[in-house]
Amino acid sequence: MTESSAFLASLAGVVGPANLLVDPELVAAYLIEPRALFHGRALAVARPGSTAEVAAVVAACARAGVALVPQGGNTGLVGGQVPDGSGRQLILSLRRLNRIREIDLDADAMIVEAGVTLAEAQAAAEGADRLFPLSLASEGSCTIGGNLSTNAGGVAVLAYGNARDLALGVEVVLADGRVANLLSKLRKDNTGYDLKDLFIGAEGTLGVITAASLKLFAAPRARSTAFVGLADPASALALFRLVRRRFGQTVTSFELMPRIGLEFVFDLVPASRDPLARPYPWYALIELSAADEKGLDEPLTELLGEAMERSTIGDGAVAATLEQRKAFWRLREDLPEAQKPQGGSIKHDVSVPLGAVPAFLREATAAVEGFMPGARVVAFGHLGDGNIHFNITQPIGADKQGFLDQWYAMNAVVHAVVRRFSGSISAEHGIGVLKRELLKQVKDPVALDLMRKLKAALDPSGLFNPGKVL
Numbered sequence: 001m002t003e004s005s006a007f008l009a010s011l012a013g014v015v016g017p018a019n020l021l022v023d024p025e026l027v028a029a030y031l032i033e034p035r036a037l038f039h040g041r042a043l044a045v046a047r048p049g050s051t052a053e054v055a056a057v058v059a060a061c062a063r064a065g066v067a068l069v070p071q072g073g074n075t076g077l078v079g080g081q082v083p084d085g086s087g088r089q090l091i092l093s094l095r096r097l098n099r100i101r102e103i104d105l106d107a108d109a110m111i112v113e114a115g116v117t118l119a120e121a122q123a124a125a126e127g128a129d130r131l132f133p134l135s136l137a138s139e140g141s142c143t144i145g146g147n148l149s150t151n152a153g154g155v156a157v158l159a160y161g162n163a164r165d166l167a168l169g170v171e172v173v174l175a176d177g178r179v180a181n182l183l184s185k186l187r188k189d190n191t192g193y194d195l196k197d198l199f200i201g202a203e204g205t206l207g208v209i210t211a212a213s214l215k216l217f218a219a220p221r222a223r224s225t226a227f228v229g230l231a232d233p234a235s236a237l238a239l240f241r242l243v244r245r246r247f248g249q250t251v252t253s254f255e256l257m258p259r260i261g262l263e264f265v266f267d268l269v270p271a272s273r274d275p276l277a278r279p280y281p282w283y284a285l286i287e288l289s290a291a292d293e294k295g296l297d298e299p300l301t302e303l304l305g306e307a308m309e310r311s312t313i314g315d316g317a318v319a320a321t322l323e324q325r326k327a328f329w330r331l332r333e334d335l336p337e338a339q340k341p342q343g344g345s346i347k348h349d350v351s352v353p354l355g356a357v358p359a360f361l362r363e364a365t366a367a368v369e370g371f372m373p374g375a376r377v378v379a380f381g382h383l384g385d386g387n388i389h390f391n392i393t394q395p396i397g398a399d400k401q402g403f404l405d406q407w408y409a410m411n412a413v414v415h416a417v418v419r420r421f422s423g424s425i426s427a428e429h430g431i432g433v434l435k436r437e438l439l440k441q442v443k444d445p446v447a448l449d450l451m452r453k454l455k456a457a458l459d460p461s462g463l464f465n466p467g468k469v470l
Contacts, residue, residue, distance in 0.1 A: 004043070007064045011046050011090075014056040019047035019096070030091050033082050034075060035347075038433055040083035042069075042091045049096040051113075051171060051179060051210040058208065059177025061090060067463045068092045070204035072146030073117060075138040077349070078432030080150070080203045080468045089466075094145050097210055100124045108216040109168055109185040114145025114209050121214065130216040133160040133252075137333050145209045151201035153428030155332075158384035159252045159289075160217070162428070163200065170196045171211040175459040183213045198454065203430050204465040206458045220289035224296035225325040226304060228316040229280030233358040236284050236383055238312050240354075244384075246303055247288055250296070254384035255285040255332050256357075261378050264338035264393075265331055275328060276315045284313075284383070285332050335380055336389075343394040344403040345378075346410045351387045352423035361388070364417040368392055371413045372406065387427040390414055411438070431469045439469070 012020045021027050022044045032039045043066065048054045061068050068090045071081040083089040097113035098120070104110065105128060112121050118139035125132035136142060136154040146152075148170065152163045160166065169184035182196045199207045230236050233256065240254050259281050266272050288296045297318050304316040319325035339345045352360045365377045374395030381389040392410060394403035415425050419442065431439050440448065448470075455462075455470055 003064075007060065007066060008044055010060050011044070011057060014053055014060065015046050015048050019049065021045040021047065027091075030071060030074065030093065031082065033077070033079055035077060038079035038082045039085075040069075040089070041085055041087035042083045043088055045091040045093055047093045047096050051097070051173065054092070054094070054097070054208055054210050055173050055177045055179050057090075057092060058173050058175065061463055062176055062461065065461065065463070066090055067466050069465050070094060070145070070149070070208050072114065072143035072149070073138070073141040075142040076146060076150060076432060077347075077429045078426070078434040080430055080432030080465065081146070082433070084467055092208065094143065094208070094210070097145070101211065103128045103130075103216075104185055105130070105216075107185040109213055110216055111183060111185075111211060111213050112144050113211045114143060114148075116144050118142050118144065118147060125216050126219065128216070129219050131219045132166070132214060132216055134163055134166055137336060144212055144214070148200045148209050148212055149202065149204050150430040151428070153382065153385070153387060155253045155255060155382060157382060157387070157428075158254060159249055164197065166215050167196060167200060167212050168215060169213040170199055170209050172199050172207040172209055174207050175461065175464055179210075180207070183211060185213050198458070201430070203432060203469050205455060205469050206464060208464070218291035220291060221293040222288075222290045222296050223325070224288045224300045225319040225328055226284075226286045226300055226316055227275040227319075227328045227331075228284040228286065228304065228307075229276045229278075229314040230282040230284060231280070231314060232282060233361050233383075235312055236282055237355070237358055239284060239307055240383060242307060242312065243286060243303065246299075247296075250288045250290050251286070251384065252289045253285065253287040253382075255381065256383040256388070257283045257285065257332060257335065257380045258378060259283070260376060261335045261338070261380050262331060264342055264378070265334045268338040268341060269330075269334055272331060272334070273327065275317050275331070278315070280314050285328055332380075335378075339378060339391060339393055342376075343398065344400040345394070346392045346404065346407050348390040348392075348411065348414050348418075348425075349387070349427050349429040350390055350414070350418045350423055350425060351385070351427035352418060352421040354384075354386045356421045356423075357383060357386060357388065360417060360421050360423070361390075363420075364390060364414055367413050367417055368410070371410065374398070386423075415442070433468060436467070436469060 095115040097115040101111040133156045307313045376393040
């Protein structure tokens with residue numbers, strides 16, 4: 001028996017032969033990410049079903065010197081969940097860790113395993129008359145472990161924060177196979193370093209998150225959703241300030257979309273309807289929610305009327321039914337998919353200080369159009385927290401591959417503007433492989449040194465997700 005065969009046999013003894021995938025046809029789905037930018041090879045895929053099994057697999061990897069790549073729902077957008085091309089790395093799939101361990105209504109917390117999908121966590125909270133507010137387009141397939149490993153954002157960050165803000169504690173398998181039980185339900189605990197935050201956002205490079213204690217909130221009893229037409233992003237920012245001043249933390253989401261994005265959606269989904277009587281250059285999707293049953297539609301309608309009188313907005317509609325609310329949201333949720341039929345798309349997940357969003361959009365658009373005449377800017381996202389998905393669709397009739405070959409050159413153009421506004425080149429998607437080299441250019445050298453020292457301390461052999469982030 002070869003050394004590799006003996007290693008795989010030991011893993012099969014831990015997870016069971018059916019949960020150690022070596023057949024290329026079964027492994028193939030784990031090797032490529034949604035954008036197809038990165039495609040790897042793997043020694044095998046291990047699918048443990050418990051924290052103890054994860055610990056045993058990690059310990060076996062440590063003994064054999066085999067690198068491993070943790071993977072949840074495989075929805076990440078920067079290549080952090082894909083192995084390299086060597087064929088010597090093990091994919092550690094956490095999908096079978098899918099139990100809701102506990103819901104504590106007094107603590108307003110629930111403990112879930114890493115393979116629970118975001119939609120399942122949301123449903124478990126809803127079943128207990130609570131809200132788990134993290135909300136992403138991929139929530140049907142992304143997992144809690146992946147959400148925490150990338151510090152996911154989404155459409156409700158404005159009111160509830162990122163994934164990091166929603167975690168009270170984590171359970172983590174360390175590089176030597178030990179399990180760190182940091183699963184606290186406490187809101188206050190000042191007993192030394194807050195170790196959980198080392199692993200949240202670390203993209204599996206410091207440890208493997210196997211479970212998490214998550215915050216729950218009162219379930220909303222009232223919601224109001226509006227779709228608003230605007231002349232420009234400056235008007236959107238003025239409207240956001242007005243809405244936030246009037247409604248405070250009741251403002252759950254404030255999304256910004258360009259007209260070109262809606263037209264892409266109409267092309268993709270012909271049944272989609274234009275929400276307003278005439279087209280506008282920009283749109284805002286606003287959602288308010290509250291724990292009491294007091295109606296929100298009337299005050300939101302009044303505010304939009306005031307905004308029209310001030311010429312802050314051109315027009316607006318408040319959803320009168322649940323179906324209309326869903327239709328508004330589908331226009332936003334379908335926008336990423338709607339870009340695909342239009343050809344190549346070079347994507348940027350960036351953030352700038354909120355007040356700088358209009359100027360950033362103006363300058364970045366001009367820079368892109370100067371670099372590549374005919375390129376179509378599709379900039380949309382979470383205006384309320386300054387996170388813009390600044391995507392560029394290829395010029396009409398251009399060669400798709402030739403356009404995509406300009407990915408890193410286009411990145412340099414856009415990110416130069418981001419840096420002028422003291423922004424971030426990764427607002428919510430992480431670093432992975434895609435932005436690893438870029439991180440070296442934009443991160444404070446001292447901060448980068450601290451990150452490397454943490455990596456060396458927690459993973460001295462460099463076996464956890466090598467080649468990612470650092």
